Amino acid sequence: MFINFLKGMAIGxxxxxxxxxxxxxxxxxxxxxxLIEDFSALRLRPYxxxxxxxxVAALGGVKIIGYLLENYxxxxxxxxxxxxxxxxxxxxxHEGKLVRLRLLPVLxxxxxxxxxxFAFTNxxxxxxxxxxxxxxxxxxxxxxxxxxxxxxxxxxxxxxxIMNIYDDVIFAVNxxxxxxxxxxxxxxxxxxxxxxxxxAALFRRYRDAVSLALAGLVLGSVRSLxxxxxxxxxxxxxxxxAAIVLALAVPRPPRQDHKTLSG
Numbered sequence: 001m002f003i004n005f006l007k008g009m010a011i012g013x014x015x016x017x018x019x020x021x022x023x024x025x026x027x028x029x030x031x032x033x034x035l036i037e038d039f040s041a042l043r044l045r046p047y048x049x050x051x052x053x054x055x056v057a058a059l060g061g062v063k064i065i066g067y068l069l070e071n072y073x074x075x076x077x078x079x080x081x082x083x084x085x086x087x088x089x090x091x092x093x094h095e096g097k098l099v100r101l102r103l104l105p106v107l108x109x110x111x112x113x114x115x116x117x118f119a120f121t122n123x124x125x126x127x128x129x130x131x132x133x134x135x136x137x138x139x140x141x142x143x144x145x146x147x148x149x150x151x152x153x154x155x156x157x158x159x160x161x162i163m164n165i166y167d168d169v170i171f172a173v174n175x176x177x178x179x180x181x182x183x184x185x186x187x188x189x190x191x192x193x194x195x196x197x198x199x200a201a202l203f204r205r206y207r208d209a210v211s212l213a214l215a216g217l218v219l220g221s222v223r224s225l226x227x228x229x230x231x232x233x234x235x236x237x238x239x240x241x242a243a244i245v246l247a248l249a250v251p252r253p254p255r256q257d258h259k260t261l262s263g
Contacts, residue, residue, distance in 0.1 A: 008053025082241025109212035116220025142187025
């Protein structure tokens, strides 16, 4: 049970950091397929230690990130930028192979990039797709983040960056704004349980197209994290963020290969 609690802490930490996919962490821990099947059937009891560990890590991590946003915003944004860009390695490579760059999936990825870069990260004056102060925004953000977190290579927090709500959620936790947190949590539960099967099926059936679309969304969201100046601390923070994601993305050799060779 304690091991499962620690696994949950790893997943919870990944959930609050843009660039690290909670789904990828689950995949590396070795129970991704079983988790998808159990969540689709609402079999949650075996995962209570994971959920508790994830909640502890997420709430504790949010407090730390909230402090950094208030005092070291440029360094933190640079760190997240490095994580976000490095996550493209996880999104675009599957089992060591680059996704197939066919015309239609590439165009879908380009469209997603342009949409996020020009519409969501820099809305026209007086217009925004969904105001950050709106409870509807928190609910929609919860749905998207909850659904995204179960897909390997897709960071739930990155979707919050794309929707321009990441810092609002962080501060809502730090200030214990219960209404916003309840609305966000309701959306997250809906995203996890109602959309998990659909999104997982799309990822399996149209992996290349979905991967390129996600890559476009991630690249477009980079605009909201660009630092005002590239000082030495900022550059080091970018490199540190990228190094962490790339280290987590190193493929593990399958154990069955060792059995085959020794047999």
